[in-house]
Amino acid sequence: MFPEIEEIRRKRKKLGLSQKKLAELVGVSQPLxxxxxAGKFDPKLSLVKKMLRVLEEIEGGRVEARVVMNSPVIFVSPSDSLKTVAELMTEKEISQLPVMENDKLVGGVTEADVVRAVxxxxxxxxxxxVREVMGDPFPVVDPEESVNVVSKLLMEHPAVLVVQGEKVVGIITKQDVxxxxTK
Structure with a gap:
């Protein structure tokens, strides 16, 4: 076993990061x-280095969007009713939803939009x-974008979407930051 494995465990715990979150950030499973x-699997050196790099980025203050984002993202369609939106927001305790049509971002809807309609x-x-009240789509960033950049966007927008390739993989709100x- 690499001596770095103990360092990985120590850093992960110090940062308050769960095994599940570390697994998401590295792109492997939590059981792995x-x-x-636990010393029951001997990983490739490249995986050990990737795990250490992710932990050092968090520890060093350069936190990437992928660390803070929520996933999977809940979407609504332009044809959904505001009743559906209100039910989703209430049930999931969220304040905004991206609007997708044919796998394309077409807008965003917020609690304020719902209240204004009422x-x-x-x-x-x-x-x-939704199409009658939705606003512009929320801004998008790469998973590697810094939380500093995301935070600046959140000063002007209710949410920021994290997109990898063509796929929306996460959403970040002020609450997430x-x-x-506070972790």
Whole structure:
């Protein structure tokens, strides 16, 4: 076993990072991380280096979007009703949702959009379609983008989406940044 394995376990615990989160950041399974830390699996040197690099980036203050993001992302369609949006937001305790149509980002809908529709339409607001109230799509960043850049975007937008290739892999809100800081 590499002496670095003990260092990985120590750093992970010091940073308050779960095995599951480390596994997500490195791109492996949580059981693999557990077996590595328990000395029951001898990983390739490249994997050990990748694990150390991820932990050192977090420890060194350069935190990537992938560390803070929530995944999987919940989407709504432009044809969904505001009642559906309100139910999702209430059930999942979220304040904004990206709007997707045919696997393409077309907008974003927030609690404020829902409340505005209720003010304007009263009881009939529940049948309004998302397309009638949605705003522009939330900004997108790569998973490797720094949380500093994401935080600046969050000063102007309710959420930031994390996109890898063509796929939305995560969402970050102000609440996520605050939660990360309090870990």
């Amino acid at each position: 991380i557990a077996r590595i830390e 003010l304007e339409k009263g009881e009939g607001a529940e049948s309004i379609r 605050m939660r990360f800081l």
